[in-house]
Amino acid sequence: MKHFACIVGARPNFMKMAPILRAFEDCVDADPILIHTGQHYDHNLSDIFFEDLGLRFPDISLGVGSGSHGEQTGRLIIELERVFTQAQPAFDRVVVVGDVNSTMAATLAAVKLHIPVAHVEAGLRSFDRRMPEETNRIVTDSLSDLLLVSEPSGVENLTKEGHSGDRIRLVGNVMIDTLFRCVAEAANQPLLTELGLEAGTYAVVTAHRPSNVDRPETLQGLVEVLISVSEELPVVFPVHPRTRARLESFKLIRALESASGVRILEPLGYLDFLALTSQSRVIVTDSGGLQEESTALEIPCLTMRENTERPVTVTEGTSTLCGSDPQVLDDNLRAILNGTYKSGSCPELWDGQAANRIVAELMSSRD
Ligand code: UD1
Numbered sequence: 001m002k003h004f005a006c007i008v009g010a011r012p013n014f015m016k017m018a019p020i021l022r023a024f025e026d027c028v029d030a031d032p033i034l035i036h037t038g039q040h041y042d043h044n045l046s047d048i049f050f051e052d053l054g055l056r057f058p059d060i061s062l063g064v065g066s067g068s069h070g071e072q073t074g075r076l077i078i079e080l081e082r083v084f085t086q087a088q089p090a091f092d093r094v095v096v097v098g099d100v101n102s103t104m105a106a107t108l109a110a111v112k113l114h115i116p117v118a119h120v121e122a123g124l125r126s127f128d129r130r131m132p133e134e135t136n137r138i139v140t141d142s143l144s145d146l147l148l149v150s151e152p153s154g155v156e157n158l159t160k161e162g163h164s165g166d167r168i169r170l171v172g173n174v175m176i177d178t179l180f181r182c183v184a185e186a187a188n189q190p191l192l193t194e195l196g197l198e199a200g201t202y203a204v205v206t207a208h209r210p211s212n213v214d215r216p217e218t219l220q221g222l223v224e225v226l227i228s229v230s231e232e233l234p235v236v237f238p239v240h241p242r243t244r245a246r247l248e249s250f251k252l253i254r255a256l257e258s259a260s261g262v263r264i265l266e267p268l269g270y271l272d273f274l275a276l277t278s279q280s281r282v283i284v285t286d287s288g289g290l291q292e293e294s295t296a297l298e299i300p301c302l303t304m305r306e307n308t309e310r311p312v313t314v315t316e317g318t319s320t321l322c323g324s325d326p327q328v329l330d331d332n333l334r335a336i337l338n339g340t341y342k343s344g345s346c347p348e349l350w351d352g353q354a355a356n357r358i359v360a361e362l363m364s365s366r367d
Helices: 011-024 047-053 069-086 101-112 132-143 152-160 174-187 191-195 216-230 241-249 253-258 270-278 288-297 326-337 354-364
Strands: 002-008 030-036 093-097 117-122 146-149 168-170 203-206 235-238 262-265 282-285 301-303 319-321
Touching: 002 011, 002 069, 002 101, 002 354, 011 030, 011 047, 011 093, 011 117, 011 174, 011 288, 011 354, 030 354, 047 174, 047 270, 069 101, 093 101, 101 117, 101 132, 117 132, 117 152, 117 354, 146 152, 146 354, 152 168, 174 270, 174 288, 174 354, 191 270, 203 216, 216 235, 216 241, 216 253, 216 262, 216 326, 235 270, 241 253, 253 262, 270 288, 282 288, 282 326, 288 301, 288 319, 301 326
Parallel strands: 002 030, 002 093, 093 117, 117 146, 146 168, 203 235, 203 282, 235 262, 282 301, 301 319
Antiparallel strands: none
């Protein structure tokens, strides 16, 4: 029997771990324990995803909560080290996903206790060290011994960094497993009707990156862009708690709320959000996951970032990097509205089967 500690902490982790746990169900020799660090704890950022994804209740919940990077990461390491040390039987391997603080902290705690780590979504690089996620990716990859990669750029980056090829596996995108599994169910959600929206006639917006929302000038620019977009297309904007806090403290929330084309919502659960995105005309975002989901859904994505760690979504998919320049955003929006925007295709191995390949690698790897 192989004993796995499967770590989740923040919203984008849940849809990546759900299919992996499901694929483990077919392995009689696997004992996966689900550990939720509690980095995200609001109902709409955490519990609702367990309900929507049919993810089983965590075996261990740590309730670490928010804080500065140092405080949060420190608490995560302390709590995870305690769990890893006390586990009976001991864990043979720790499985981490994505690039959040919980991912890096679990890796550091495990490796110092000599527990091997598998990183799902390894190798992605924005080459922008100002992003906290970039630090998390680099640290996690350099300490993990099994690097499970979602797109070809990840293999290239890891190879250039000197990682040995026998530790790298291109397995595809596990978040897209969840998307394909849920998209039909999402289409039956009543949300669009409740909001009075028609499929294909609105934009969905999300923004939460510190680089976009933590400085008043940048956030004000973003608010102006969204108001200008809403003159062409109604904008639906489920607001992340950190963004709402910034909009309030920079006194920008009123301008958004009073724009007639903008609908501000609380963060949505997985199925409601997929209902919204899968039937939208365009997605405007700074999220990493949404760049990938829009590519899989073949819906145009205007990415409000200067760079991306997911270049396949631009080269093959439907995403365009627009930075925070209103003119670039406007030009692309116009291209979408007049039907001249590029079309995209779904990258290799984004086929709904990534979790089966991941679990096969986890079961066959020598620890
Ligand atoms: C985290 C991840 C980011 C991911 C995002 C998805 C890191 C470094 N960042 O960013 O990669 O894209 O999750 O949402 O791990 N808060 C709440 N309720 C919660 C959680 C947070 O109100 O349940 C508020 C707190 O004020 C907190 C702030 O949001 O300080 C930021 O939360 P944090 O987990 O530090 O980072 P995110 O911005 O959510």
